[in-house]
Structures are given as structure tokens and as C-alpha cells.
Amino acid sequence: MKIKLDIKSNAIDSFNEALAKLESAQNGDDKGYKFTILHLSHAIELVLKMYLQSLDENLVFSKCYKKVRNRAAEKKIDLLTAYYELESEEFDFESEVAGHDNPFTVNVSDVLAIAKHETCSVTGNKFVDQDFIDDIEWMKGIRNTIEHFQFEFTVKEVRLCIGRLVRGLDEFSDVFSLFDLEKEVGKQCYDTFKVLSDEYEHSLVEAHMDVREAKKALFRGTRPKHQMFIEWNEYYCEKCNNETIIPDIDSSTGYKCTFCGNEESGQIEVNCDVCSLPWANEEMSYWDEHLVNVCPRCENPDAW
Incomplete structure (x- = not known):
């Protein structure tokens, strides 16, 4: 066959x-x-x-292409113009490879x-x-x-x-x-x-792959029973509307979106200056220069 x-x-x-x-x-x-x-x-x-x-x-075929290249060099014109010149002159490219069973x-x-x-x-x-x-x-x-x-x-x-x-x-x-x-x-x-x-879809897929690969790298070599002690959070990005904000040591907030590069999110947790427990920063209240982040529990303990 x-x-x-x-x-x-x-x-x-x-x-x-x-x-x-x-x-x-x-x-x-x-x-x-x-x-x-x-x-x-x-x-x-x-x-x-x-x-x-x-x-x-x-x-x-190289033999035919060489004719175009030579014309371009001779006339000091680009290759496409050189080809069209030869075509207008009815140059016989086929004859250049006639008799060659397997030309380069x-x-x-x-x-x-x-x-x-x-x-x-x-x-x-x-x-x-x-x-x-x-x-x-x-x-x-x-x-x-x-x-x-x-x-x-x-x-x-x-x-x-x-x-x-x-x-x-x-x-x-x-x-x-x-x-x-x-x-x-x-x-x-x-x-x-x-x-x-689709450039957008491809970029989004890459962003989610970055999230998976970063998490995999962080947990690599750690026993499952110890993984609960590793801090890993994925947050929603208000800028691009994707769950692609992850830890980043080079970010000013400690987090960065793998899709758009945004480093801010109201969901990023910070420690309360009163009780030291973590809360989403968007839920924090500002009291004074010494108590910048005060959680809802400390601000209104009676409600809890």
C-alpha cells in the first residue's frame, strides 16, 4: 500500500x-x-x-529561489519585487528544476x-x-x-x-x-x-496554570500531615474578575494576580492590631495610627 x-x-x-x-x-x-x-x-x-x-x-526549490535572490541583489530591490519582475518577464522557473528528481x-x-x-x-x-x-x-x-x-x-x-x-x-x-x-x-x-x-482565553488558562504550579511548588516535598501548616490562599481579583491572586514574595501586599498583575484585594487577610487574628482587610476598621487594622469582633465585641 x-x-x-x-x-x-x-x-x-x-x-x-x-x-x-x-x-x-x-x-x-x-x-x-x-x-x-x-x-x-x-x-x-x-x-x-x-x-x-x-x-x-x-x-x-533553491535553484529557482536563487534566481530571485540574484535579481534582488542586482537591482538592489526586495525579494518580492524581484520575483514580480521575473514573473512579468515570463521567466521559466520550471526549466530550472527540470530533470532533477529531488531538488533542494x-x-x-x-x-x-x-x-x-x-x-x-x-x-x-x-x-x-x-x-x-x-x-x-x-x-x-x-x-x-x-x-x-x-x-x-x-x-x-x-x-x-x-x-x-x-x-x-x-x-x-x-x-x-x-x-x-x-x-x-x-x-x-x-x-x-x-x-x-483566542489570546484572552489562552492568557487566562496560563494564569490558572501559574496558580496550580505555584501551589505545587510550595507543597512539593512536604508530607501531607504537615501541609496544613503551610500558608496558601487564593483570592478573587476585583480588577480582572478571576480567582488568580496568590502569594508573591516580591509584591508589596504579599500577593499578586497571575493574570493581570494586580496586587490589591479586599479579601487579603491581615492581622488585627488588637487580637492579632487574621481577617479580610476590607472588613477592618481604622481607629488611629497605632490601631490601623481593627477587626469587627474587637470593634463591636457585644455583637459576638
Whole structure:
């Protein structure tokens, strides 16, 4: 049996596999991040080559790309302009690879060097954001390190970059009418895609992951019977309306929201200056400079 995959099918398969590995990583499989990077990098590379093929199907081959690069250098113009000049002259790119069974193809940086010059004819704005290019180059560097050397990376940094790349890839494939990425995502990975493709939802998921990871780190190595003595509180953030305020030693209040960075909350407990018991600071009364925080019990003992 023979299996034949075109460049689009290959790209979508790699993209879905990247999402599956990301889900696995978020469920505790640390190796999943490594394979997410590898599969997502491969998917991005193929989608970029699809863009190049939308200009000319032979432009993905190094021999043809070299003709564009030489014209750009000769005329001192950008690569996209050089390509359109050759196209207007009806340059035969196909003849450059005729007779070659397996010609070499361009790399990601080559494609981006052309795509970055694509602009909207109405607004003049660039279609390919520089941040998207930087993220691709950054992840490409990590992928190369994974493939050839020992590697080390910050998981959160990788997760955030993955989200930006998914959103960038979704926009890129739409802008250049390559395909609708949302419709191509497998059903089993659709929920993960929807989170990543929405910047707010992705940031919120990351904030809750930060809460879980911080708590896990605090309790790590402590016996269950001793964990009750560890102070851990999660508070509601009035600024972003999320339960994401947790202890933070660098905060002026001792707490910080993992989503919006807010350090204030009426729910944060402080000790009463009279009885020394903890109460929510929003319930405290101010008496004088010596009794700044007075709890309801001490302020009105008869009511208790």
C-alpha cells in the first residue's frame, strides 16, 4: 500500500499532532513539549512553503529561489519585487528544476525574507507581523537545539510562544487564502486550538496554570500531615474578575494576580492590631495610627 500526502495534508497532520502533544504535556508529560515544538515547527515550515507555491509552485526549490535572490541583489530591490519582475518577464522557473528528481527546497528564513514584504494594497500595512517572524525564528532555534544538542527551555515561555504562533499561523493562512485552519483542526484537538487561537482565553488558562504550579511548588516535598501548616490562599481579583491572586514574595501586599498583575484585594487577610487574628482587610476598621487594622469582633465585641 502506498500513502501519498500533499503539502497541505502534511502540514495539517503535523499541526494536529502538535496540539495532541501539547495536551499530553499539559497533563503531565514533560516530553510532550519537545514534540509539540518539533511538530509545530514542521507545520509552520510547510505552510510557509505553501505561500511560496501560491506565487509559483517551483519557487520552493533553491535553484529557482536563487534566481530571485540574484535579481534582488542586482537591482538592489526586495525579494518580492524581484520575483514580480521575473514573473512579468515570463521567466521559466520550471526549466530550472527540470530533470532533477529531488531538488533542494528553501528554508523557513528564505520564505520569510519574501513574505515580510507583502503589504495591503489599500492600507499599505504589512501582512506578516515582525513579532510573528521573531517567534518563528525563536522556535526554529529551539527545534534545531532539540534535534542536535542537549536542550533546555522555560516551559511557560514555550507555551506562550506556541499560542502566539498558532494565532499567527491562523491569520497567515487566512490572509493568503491557503486554507481555513479552524476547519482543518481534528475534533480531538479542537478545544485546545480554540484556547490557543483566542489570546484572552489562552492568557487566562496560563494564569490558572501559574496558580496550580505555584501551589505545587510550595507543597512539593512536604508530607501531607504537615501541609496544613503551610500558608496558601487564593483570592478573587476585583480588577480582572478571576480567582488568580496568590502569594508573591516580591509584591508589596504579599500577593499578586497571575493574570493581570494586580496586587490589591479586599479579601487579603491581615492581622488585627488588637487580637492579632487574621481577617479580610476590607472588613477592618481604622481607629488611629497605632490601631490601623481593627477587626469587627474587637470593634463591636457585644455583637459576638
